[in-house]
Amino acid sequence: MWPYPKIVAHRGGGKLAPENTIAAMRCGLNHGFRGVEFDVMLTKDGVPVVMHDPQLGRTVAGEGSIADLTAQELTARDAGAWFGEAFEGEPVPTFEQVAAFCMANGLWMDIEIKPVPGFEDQTGWVVAQTTRRLFESMLDHTPTALPLLSSFSFEALQAAKLAAPEIPRGFLMRKITPDWQERLHALSAIALMTNHEFLTPPLARAVKEAGFGLFCYTVNDPVRATEIMSWGVDGFCTDRIDLIGPQFSGIAATVK
Secondary structure, X not given: OOOOOXXXXXXXXXXXXXXXXXXXXXXXXXXXXXXXXXXXXXXXXXXXXXXXXXXXXXXXXXXXXXXXXXXHHHHOXXXXXXXXXXXXXXXXXXXXXXXHHHHHOOOEEEEEEOOOOOOXXXXXXXXXXXXXXXXXXXXXXXXXXXXXXXEOOHHHHHHHHHHOOOOOEEXXXXXXXXXXXXXXXXXXXXXXXXXXXXXXXXXXXXXXHOOOEEEEEOOOOHHHHHHHHHOOXXXXXXXOOOOOOOOOOOOOOOOO
């Protein structure tokens, strides 16, 4: 129930490039990855952009909410200087720019819908509709090439389901709660995506026996990766794309 790449580069380039930028996606690609994860939220004028934090200050200088800036204002800002001089001037990309890069280079996408608080429904709807439009030619012919829409926001994924039911969905849960199966069914989700730190063999077995894909975040230790894969985990994302490669199988893993 997981027809996608097993090892996915977190936020594009993990710890080797400024997260959620085209430079990060290029970094993941150059390290041989065929799948990337990134975050999408909406600007003031409703344009989906690739950002993790709903507030300025960490990766993009400034103060205030992303929802208070237009796409033109936000994409003019530097999203690379915080990481290093080599990336100075790297802009905040729109979702469509990142999607175009990934599609042109054969990169599968785990698109995490990351709403600014209070914009859950709108973000889920816009991201899903945009994704459907971009992948319209593949909807009936190449379903495994479709991206996955994931989110911690149940409301955002509900909106995504209504807007683009053909695009697969995965529900993110930091800890797996007793109602996990009910929630997955309500979303018509194909996968449960969870923090590996709280996963146990019985929980992993229950998810797999229920027929869902099981994906973990963010696994940076090869020994831990080997362990969870032995429990039946289908895939995971990693920041250590220099240490855990795209062909990692959990066999003869060593720690550096």
